[in-house]
Every structure is written in C-alpha cells, then in structure tokens.
Amino acid sequence: MAVDEKTVAEVAHLARLQIDGELVSEYAREMSNVLALAETMNDIDTSDVEPMAHPTHAVQRLRDDAVTETNQREAFQQCAPSVEAGYYLVPQVIE
Amino acid sequence: MHTHSIAAIRRHLSNGDYSSKELCAHLLARIKQLNETNNAFIEITEKEALSAAEQADNTRASGGAASLLGVPLAHKDIFCTKHVRTSCGSKMLKNFVPPYDATVVDKLAASGAITLGKTNMDEFAMGSSNENSHFGSVANPWDNARVPGGSSGGSAAAVAARMVPATTGTDTGGSIRQPAAFCGITGIKPTYGRVSRYGMVAFASSLDQGGPMATTAEDCALLLESMAGFDERDSTSIDQPVDQYSAELNRSLDGLRVGLPRQYFSSDLDAPIADALQQAIEELTRLGVSFVEVDLKNQSLAVPAYYVVAPAECSSNLSRFDGVRYGHRCDGPVDLEDLYKRSRAEGFGREVKRRILIGTYALSAGYYDAYYLKAQKVRNLISQDFTQAFENVDVILGPTTPTPAFKQGENSDDPVAMYLNDIFTIPANLAGLPALSAPCGFVEGLPVGLQLIGNYFDEARLLNIAHQFQQVTDWHLQMPADIRA
Secondary structure (H helix, E strand, C coil): CCCCCCHHHHHHHHHHCCCCHHHHHHHHHHHHHHHHHHHHHHHHHCCCCCCCCHHHHHCCCCCCCCCCCCCCHEEEEEEEEEEEECCCCCCCCCC | CCCHHHHHHHHHHHHCCCCCCHHHHHHHHHHHHHHHEEEEEEEEEEHHHHHHHHHHHHHHHHHCCCCCCCEEEEECCCCCCCCCCCCCCCCCCCCCCCCCCCCCHHHHHHHHEEEEEECCCCCHCCCCCCCCCCCCCCCCCECCCCCCCCCCHHHHHHCCCCCCCCCEECCCCCCHHHHHHCCCEEEEEECCCEEECCEECCCCCCCCCEEEEEHHHHHHHHHHHEEEECCCCCCCCCCCCCHHHHHHHCCCCCCEEEEEEEHHHCCCCCCCHHCCCCCCCCHHHCCEEEEEEEEECCCHHHHHHHHHHHHHHHHHHHHHHCCHHHHHCEEEEEEEHHHHHHHHHHCCCCCHHHHHHHHHHHHHHHHHHHHHHHHHHHHHHHHHHHHHHCCCEEEEEEECCCCCCEECCCCCCHHHHHHHHHHHCHHHHCCCCEEEEEEEECCCCEEEEEEEECCCCHHHHHHHHHHHHHCCCHHCCCCHHHCCC
C-alpha cells in the first residue's frame, strides 16, 4: 500500500518521533517501497498456517516469587539526563 | 604476534614466549594506528586492558589456567560494559555508561579474556554496511573504498586487520555472517537462546543472537564455549548443557550429508561466487561429505517477512528511549510530548527512524493482520522448510552473501536494495537455527564466504565442518597485503 504524507505524520506521532518538512515525503516514499516488498508475501495462501512468534515456540519461564535484585537506584540514575532527590525529572505534567 | 590465532596465543602465553601485557600493548599500538584509517573501534580501553593483562599474567604465574586467560578481544559496542561507554553506534547512547556488564562480557572476562575496546557498528545493529553508525563508517581492510558489511562491521574489520584476534558480534538478520564474509573471517550465529541476550541492547528480540568472530573456526569454538550457556536473566535463554565445541573439531566428516538448497544456487547467483562455492563443495567431497539438493521453497519470502517482523520488534524495543531514564534528551522541552518527540528525533539516525515508522505502521490497528500476522505465518513456513530439509541432511550449505563487499555509498539511497543483501542470511534467524560463515575464496581480490546452516543446537557440527575445511584450505589465513607486512 502506498503511504501518503498524512499517514507518515500519524505513524510518527504514534511512535513519538518528530519528523520535519521535506523528510515526510521521503519517508512516505521509502515506507511505500518497503511495504511493497512486504506485500509480495500475499503471493502465497497462509490461511491454514499458524503464526510463529518465536523460533523455539518458547513460553515465558516463571521464577520463584522471591526478591533477587538489590536496590541500585543511584547507579541507574547516574545515566539519567535529569534527576533530583532520587526522582527522574520531566517537564511539568499536572498544573 | 598480531597474526596469531587464539589457539596459538594460548600456547605462546602458556610457554612464556610472550606475556599477555606484551601482547595487549602490541595490539593496542596497532589499534590506535590502524583505527585512523579503518575506524573499526569506537572506544579503546587501553588503561583497563593493560592493567587486566598484568593481572592475568600474575594469575598465570601463580598457576591460573582459565581457558582464555590473557587472551585479548574486543566487544561490539552493543554489549553493555560496566563503566565503559556503550553507544550501540547511536547518538542516542553517545554518553551512556552502563552500571553493569552484559552476560557475554561477564562470561568472557570470567574465562580470563582481556577487553581492548568496543567496536563500531550500524546504529542499533540496523544495517548491512556499517554506514549507519553515528561514529562514521568503517573501511573494509581488503579495500578501504568498500564497506566491511554490517551490522558487526567494526568487529569484522578489526579481526581482518589483525587489530585483535577475536571480537563479539550480534546477528539479527546476518550481522555476524555477512561482515565475516565481506572481511574474510569466520563467524557463527548460534541457535536462538544459546547465548544470553542480557545486557545486549535489544533490536528484534525474537531474532537477536550474539556470537564470536575470529580468523578460524577453532577460535570461534573456544570463544563460544565461554559465551554460551543458560542465563536466568534472559527469559529466552535455553537451559541445556553447552557442548565442548573444541573437542569435536577433529571428528571425521566421512558420511556426512549436506544439503544444497536449489533456491540458493539459482542462475541469479553471482557466477564467481558460485565457482568459489563449487570448489568448496569439491574440497568437502574429498573429505567424505556427500551432497544432495534440498528444497527451501519459501526462501524468497524471507526478506519480506523479516522486514516486517524486525521493524515491528524494533519499534517496540526502541520505545524505551524516551529521554527520561537514559540516553539523549533534547534541550528545553516545552512539555512531555515535545521531550519524547524531539529527544527521539535528535537521538536516532535515518535508518533507525525508518524502521521504527515501518514497525509502528505494521503493528497499528487495521494493518496488524495484513503485515505483522502475515509475516509471522510466512516465518512459520520458512521454518517448516528447514525442518523438512533436516529430515534428509545433517547440514545445509550455501553462499553467505549474493555479492562480495560493495562500495561505500553504493546502496545507501535505496533501502530495499540494501535489504536484499541479507537474502541468504535472514532465513536462519527467522527459524532460529545456528549458522556459520567461513572464507572460501576471492573474487577480484575480495573475500567470499560460504555459509553452513545447522539444526537446532548443532553448533559443534558447523564448527567441526568449518575446521576440517580450514585444515585443507588456506582462505582463512589470507590477509590484506598491507596487514601482512
């Protein structure tokens, strides 16, 4: 399916990506090409085929409900762009 | 010393011919010099390496004998290294210093290996040429005007230029095997779940798998023995004992049945590559291998299925980069949405954004069934093709890449043309099978790789075949003229 600029803008919003001006039409063209490649899969009938989400059909392994990780807040917050008093700072959300 | 394999280094260190510190210092000098031209390294950890090497020498003096004690290597910059920047080739993680080590890094260090640095790569492992790195492209040591392949391009170039005897890589659609082929080295992508993904920055979680890259199959076996194994921190890690790969290298190949997929040897295959493979087939026939044709009839749909599944998983995985907990944050965000949107727009490069957009589209309401579900069904068919083939053969052999290394810039304007480079490597990722690339010849001075695809957990067999092939050929010993000197 050919993707138009409006669709690129919608998808970019869903993905929380700012995409400016002329790049929108370039992404529209590139996405259309990749989706055209994907659509070659329609050449075969897969109505009786089970979808394969995972190569070894693995299911989530469960562990004992026990505390195994220690608190490393300080170590983790060292890589954060902005923290204060142990909290991550973001622009004000609630007035 | 820089031309020594790991197997040779282990002997020399044990005989006292040189110390780990001498070896590491020699290689670090080479890395600093050659990196000016090939840009294979993003980070050189000289101080830490020399101190670890000295410690390894002391351990050896007091009787220590871990399997890789004092052996130098480098990690793809996708593996988290404690207190050493892990950029994943992205501006997004340009200043990211992880507070922990990836399991692979941990395990290799526990075996005594010394890390000399972090290697260049396509941003977030998305690319087949290493041209998508925020830190610049990497030159192929065989021809600086050509790409080393990707995404583990720095890892492959570093080994090919003999800057380091081995590196780690990751392979989501061919990212170990394709650069190994382009640079004339050996690399193996293990069975999905064999090597822990903990601390390996995620791209497409149902496809990603780490593995070793080195000059020989024997070295890959030695490395994989240390890297592989169950890890409770990776929910898809498989709890099964690790084979002693190096102990199986000398098994006879007599009576082995190898399948040649009709679809891999079509008339579309580059004639010189087909010739190199034919010679390899004849060599293996002399070692007692018999060849039969196999049918992987849905192969042509592997690239389309992959370029839906991988972007879908990428769009989900990369949503974690939001400018809040780690990674790039834009200046002066006016509100939270602006913070997300601009931080991500500034932090991600072109190819990563393209894949996020495609993946988001394929997963969005109204398109999910047509693209993502369809791709998962096709993935099942591709996997079934392999299951059927392995009823009749032990291993599958084919080319690693459709062409030798291409020129820098040659495919960068056309994503679809770039994606088709992965046509022979993607199927093994979709099925989760182990696959190896080893050098098997040259086309106009550029290395060519042969690919072996095995059944689940048959890494030992792949390494055994490649090792036996390397006993009767010397393609893996070739190195670029200026490196040999």
